[in-house]
Amino acid sequence: MPLLLLLLALADTPAPVKVLVAYHSTGGHTAALAKAVEAGARQAGANVTLRNVADVKCDELRATDALIVGTPVYWSNMAGQVKTFFDRFTTECQFLPPAFPMKDKAGAAFVTGGEVSSGKEIALMTILAAMLGNRMVVVSEGQALGAAATTGEGKDPLTEKELAEGRLLGERVAVLARTLKRGRSPD
Amino acid sequence: MPLLLLLLALADTPAPVKVLVAYHSTGGHTAALAKAVEAGARQAGANVTLRNVADVKCDELRATDALIVGTPVYWSNMAGQVKTFFDRFTTECQFLPPAFPMKDKAGAAFVTGGEVSSGKEIALMTILAAMLGNRMVVVSEGQALGAAATTGEGKDPLTEKELAEGRLLGERVAVLARTLKRGRSPD
Amino acid sequence: MPLLLLLLALADTPAPVKVLVAYHSTGGHTAALAKAVEAGARQAGANVTLRNVADVKCDELRATDALIVGTPVYWSNMAGQVKTFFDRFTTECQFLPPAFPMKDKAGAAFVTGGEVSSGKEIALMTILAAMLGNRMVVVSEGQALGAAATTGEGKDPLTEKELAEGRLLGERVAVLARTLKRGRSPD
Amino acid sequence: MPLLLLLLALADTPAPVKVLVAYHSTGGHTAALAKAVEAGARQAGANVTLRNVADVKCDELRATDALIVGTPVYWSNMAGQVKTFFDRFTTECQFLPPAFPMKDKAGAAFVTGGEVSSGKEIALMTILAAMLGNRMVVVSEGQALGAAATTGEGKDPLTEKELAEGRLLGERVAVLARTLKRGRSPD
Numbered sequence: 043m044p045l046l047l048l049l050l051a052l053a054d055t056p057a058p059v060k061v062l063v064a065y066h067s068t069g070g071h072t073a074a075l076a077k078a079v080e081a082g083a084r085q086a087g088a089n090v091t092l093r094n095v096a097d098v099k100c101d102e103l104r105a106t107d108a109l110i111v112g113t114p115v116y117w118s119n120m121a122g123q124v125k126t127f128f129d130r131f132t133t134e135c136q137f138l139p140p141a142f143p144m145k146d147k148a149g150a151a152f153v154t155g156g157e158v159s160s161g162k163e164i165a166l167m168t169i170l171a172a173m174l175g176n177r178m179v180v181v182s183e184g185q186a187l188g189a190a191a192t193t194g195e196g197k198d199p200l201t202e203k204e205l206a207e208g209r210l211l212g213e214r215v216a217v218l219a220r221t222l223k224r225g226r227s228p229d
Numbered sequence: 230m231p232l233l234l235l236l237l238a239l240a241d242t243p244a245p246v247k248v249l250v251a252y253h254s255t256g257g258h259t260a261a262l263a264k265a266v267e268a269g270a271r272q273a274g275a276n277v278t279l280r281n282v283a284d285v286k287c288d289e290l291r292a293t294d295a296l297i298v299g300t301p302v303y304w305s306n307m308a309g310q311v312k313t314f315f316d317r318f319t320t321e322c323q324f325l326p327p328a329f330p331m332k333d334k335a336g337a338a339f340v341t342g343g344e345v346s347s348g349k350e351i352a353l354m355t356i357l358a359a360m361l362g363n364r365m366v367v368v369s370e371g372q373a374l375g376a377a378a379t380t381g382e383g384k385d386p387l388t389e390k391e392l393a394e395g396r397l398l399g400e401r402v403a404v405l406a407r408t409l410k411r412g413r414s415p416d
Numbered sequence: 417m418p419l420l421l422l423l424l425a426l427a428d429t430p431a432p433v434k435v436l437v438a439y440h441s442t443g444g445h446t447a448a449l450a451k452a453v454e455a456g457a458r459q460a461g462a463n464v465t466l467r468n469v470a471d472v473k474c475d476e477l478r479a480t481d482a483l484i485v486g487t488p489v490y491w492s493n494m495a496g497q498v499k500t501f502f503d504r505f506t507t508e509c510q511f512l513p514p515a516f517p518m519k520d521k522a523g524a525a526f527v528t529g530g531e532v533s534s535g536k537e538i539a540l541m542t543i544l545a546a547m548l549g550n551r552m553v554v555v556s557e558g559q560a561l562g563a564a565a566t567t568g569e570g571k572d573p574l575t576e577k578e579l580a581e582g583r584l585l586g587e588r589v590a591v592l593a594r595t596l597k598r599g600r601s602p603d
Numbered sequence: 604m605p606l607l608l609l610l611l612a613l614a615d616t617p618a619p620v621k622v623l624v625a626y627h628s629t630g631g632h633t634a635a636l637a638k639a640v641e642a643g644a645r646q647a648g649a650n651v652t653l654r655n656v657a658d659v660k661c662d663e664l665r666a667t668d669a670l671i672v673g674t675p676v677y678w679s680n681m682a683g684q685v686k687t688f689f690d691r692f693t694t695e696c697q698f699l700p701p702a703f704p705m706k707d708k709a710g711a712a713f714v715t716g717g718e719v720s721s722g723k724e725i726a727l728m729t730i731l732a733a734m735l736g737n738r739m740v741v742v743s744e745g746q747a748l749g750a751a752a753t754t755g756e757g758k759d760p761l762t763e764k765e766l767a768e769g770r771l772l773g774e775r776v777a778v779l780a781r782t783l784k785r786g787r788s789p790d
Contacts, residue, residue: 118537118560118732119680122687129683161560163492163537164732167354171679171725174357175373179366179405186362186492186535218366225412305545305724305747306493309503313496348747350679350724351545358492358538373679373722541728544735549747553740553779560736592740599786 059219061088061212062102064095065112066123071154071193071200072114078205079110079152079189082212088219090212095127100135108148108219109178110212111169115153118161119168128172142177146226148219149173149180150211152189154200162190181218183211246406248275248399249289251282252299253310258341258380258387263299265392266339266376269399270297275406277399282314287322295335295406296365297399298356302340305348306355315359329364333413335406336360336367337398339376341387349377368405370398433593435462435586436476438469439486440497445528445567445574450486452579453526453563456586457484462593464586469501474509482522482593483552484586485543489527492535493542502546516551520600522593523547523554524585526563528574536564555592557585620780622649622773623663625656626673627684632715632754632761637673639766640713640750643773644671649780651773656688661696669709669780670739671773672730676714679722680729689733703738707787709780710734710741711772713750715761723751742779744772 061083067073076092083090091102095111103109111127113120131137137144151169155162166187170180182188184207191204200208248270254260263279270277278289282298290296298314300307318324324331338356342349353374357367369375371394378391387395435457441447450466457464465476469485477483485501487494505511511518525543529536540561544554556562558581565578574582622644628634637653644651652663656672664670672688674681692698698705712730716723727748731741743749745768752765761769 116686116693117689118736119686119689119729122683122690125677125680125686126683128678128680132677157559161537161732161736163535164541164561164729167358167538168680168725168729170357170361171354171374171722174367174369175679175722177369179368180361181366182361182364185531187358187538221409221412223412225408225410303499303506304502305549306499306502306542309496309500312490312493312499315491315493316496319490344746348545348549348724350722351542351728351748354725355493355538355542358535362492362535372718374725541732544731545728545748548731548741548743551743553742554735555740556735556738561732595783595786597786599782599784 058087058089059107059216059223060105061090061108061110061216061219062098062106063090063092063110063112063212064098064127066095066114066121068114071191072112074200075152075154075189075191075204075208076112078208079112079212082209083110083216084212085209086213086216088216095124098127103131103135104143106147107223108215109144109173110150110152110215112152113165113169115155115161115165118164120165124169131176137176144173145177146222147178148215148222149178150182150188150215152208152211154191154193156193163187166190179218179222181214183207183214245274245276246294246403246410247292248277248295248297248403248406249285249293250277250279250297250299250399251285251314253282253301253308255301258378259299259301261387262339262341262376262378262391262395265395266297266299266399269396270403271399272396273400273403275403282311285314290318290322291330293334294410295402296331296360297337297339297402299339300352300356302342302348302352305351307352311356318363324363331360332364333409334365335402335409336365337369337375337402339395339398341378341380343380350374353377366405366409368401370401371395432461432463433481433590433597434479435464435482435484435590435593436472436480437464437466437484437486437586438472438501440469440488440495442488445565446486446488448574449526449528449563449565449578449582452582453484453486453586456583457590458586459583460587460590462590469498472501477505477509478517480521481597482589483518483547484524484526484589486526487539487543489529489535489539492538494539498543505550511550518547519551520596521552522589522596523552524556524562524589526582526585528565528567530567537561540564553592553596555588557588558582619648619650620668620777620784621666622651622669622671622777622780623659623667624651624653624671624673624773625659625688627656627675627682629675632752633673633675635761636713636715636750636752636765636769639769640671640673640773643770644777645773646770647774647777649777656685659688664692664696665704667708668784669776670705670734671711671713671776673713674726674730676716676722676726679725681726685730692737698737705734706738707783708739709776709783710739711743711749711776713769713772715752715754717754724748727751740779740783742775744768744775
């Protein structure tokens with residue numbers, strides 16, 4: 043292949059989008075769903091980082107094209123650890139209006155909870171609300187507001203349907219992030 | 230200019246995105262905010278249609294690139310007229326899973342309500358939840374979850390700040406819809 | 417027994433509380449859960465009325481000690497028919513602030529929906545939000561925010577666990593309404 | 604007064620209900636609203652304890668007749684500190700189903716936030732959802748879902764209207780707790 047064409051082809055191959063999957067897990071269920079989300083995003087060609095929420099750095103948030111946040115449900119809401127993660131956006135990362143450094147990044151949520159209607163949807167909704175307040179672009183996949191696994195008394199592994207929905211969520215966010223990046227890039 | 234270059238330039242000028250602003254209004258406040266949203270989207274180059282929710286056709290929903298829905302707040306939720314509009318997605322338009330004909334379209338919400346915390350945010354959130362369930366791509370602007378106007382006892386016109394937030398919302402959705410369209414188009 | 421003591425005993429036997437179960441149902445699942453809620457409230461000694469939301473009169477709302485509202489989930493919210501029922505509180509019944517004729521009555525919610533996390537919790541929460549806005553006293557039972565049944569593709573009958581949760585909800589609201597009535601009565 | 608009548612009168616004077624007002628505050632606004640809530644509950648005859656959420660003991664939760672929780676709004680939700688407080692219900696206090704030691708206690712919420720629709724209602728709703736999951740009996744007062752103050756850029760003191768709504772909330776919860784206690788007591 044002539045050198046010029048090769049260079050053009052390379053230039054046309056966009057860098058893969060970065061997807062950050064941040065979660066908290068105590069018993070391992072949310073970690074398992076996080077891995078499914080990660081696998082879906084990777085399969086879609088994204089450069090995926092999987093992190094415990096406590097370990098996410100402000101620079102990682104600034105650099106990512108997409109953020110997917112997962113939590114177990116405690117009392118119809120995200121875990122305190124995950125709420126504290128969002129609070130660090132302000133206190134540690136200084137993600138304040140009107141700058142909104144997370145603006146226009148893709149976002150989504152996933153949860154695990156011990157009963158069918160144990161507060162999973164409220165938890166999903168509050169994660170999405172935090173993202174919308176940061177002016178992110180949010181989507182769901184799997185269930186109405188994101189991926190969700192019902193973990194009973196915490197003993198059973200996730201079902202294949204639940205893991206498949208996690209992968210779908212990761213894939214959808216990766217594709218959205220790439221579409222947004224490509225749509226914003228100069229010709 | 231040689232004809233070929235002219236044709237290429239024309240081909241490169243994308244058709245404007247279509248934004249549908251659908252609202253219900255009794256006293257006129259939501260209609261006023263809808264006009265501000267419409268103006269913002271038009272200013273951003275979109276082809277905007279303003280419709281009462283009762284008059285929106287399934288084909289208009291299918292054809293639009295973006296949907297922005299506005300409502301007065303009745304009992305911490307969208308008006309029954311607006312809820313019925315979303316219910317028609319299923320009954321009349323057959324927007325059912327797994328097809329989700331609204332998938333990947335841009336979405337956002339705006340509300341008016343008679344007190345500072347009269348349920349406006351819950352109403353915004355339920356509109357966004359309906360859109361997320363349809364697999365739309367949602368954003369906010371203005372307030373945390375969308376544009377919102379506090380109308381007191383229903384007598385005062387909207388403030389300039391509230392109208393400006395409505396225009397910002399319209400503009401943001403138009404830009405998002407264009408970015409999504411451009412990002413999905415073949416090179 | 418001396419007449420006086422008999423009269424005192426009769427006076428001490430409170431009239432049963434009135435519980436109004438108002439619901440909308442298309443396929444029959446919500447009606448089935450409504451009947452379970454009704455049975456639970458009746459078992460607890462309440463005088464229960466079961467009504468389609470469209471048939472509830474303002475006077476029935478004014479007269480009841482408790483209101484339990486049930487809905488299928490359409491797009492992560494109550495059905496338009498149920499939302500319209502709440503809107504009639506204002507337009508038809510004139511239940512306006514600061515009077516709030518529903519104030520201090522007991523309230524709760526139940527839903528049916530076709531997936532585990534199809535928006536059932538958001539629908540429960542919006543019913544409770546409407547009740548809280550009317551200054552009612554609200555409780556849950558069964559799941560985190562009320563009774564909920566997952567109806568799959570709409571073909572299967574409700575499970576015994578789901579019906580049992582419906583009965584529990586009815587019972588809890590009846591007991592709460594009686595406690596509130598008894599607690600407010602003069603000695 | 605004959606001894607018997609005195610004893611009867613004493614027996615008839617119920618012990619005041621206990622109301623626990625638990626809040627987190629950084630800049631002082633939520634503390635100010637907490638004091639208004641406390642004043643309202645005290646005025647209504649309750650025995651009120653005001654505590655930072657971090658200092659609340661499990662035994663205090665078990666002993667109280669009512670719990671009112673206040674928070675600043677961070678990203679459309681309660682502060683991480685308040686979420687962690689609710690999480691301690693499980694981890695530290697072992698308030699687990701089916702026991703639900705907070706069951707039937709009165710509950711309510713109040714918030715402060717820097718914009719009209721900055722997420723205050725979502726924060727109120729998530730506090731109430733946590734309470735409902737604990738099977739508490741919840742009410743609002745002031746705004747649709749509880750007392751709320753808009754604090755602008757954090758510089759201004761709360762308005763008299765906002766403080767009055769805080770007092771109303773405290774009063775309503777105290778009265779509800781007393782009604783519930785009185786309604787449950789043997790004749």
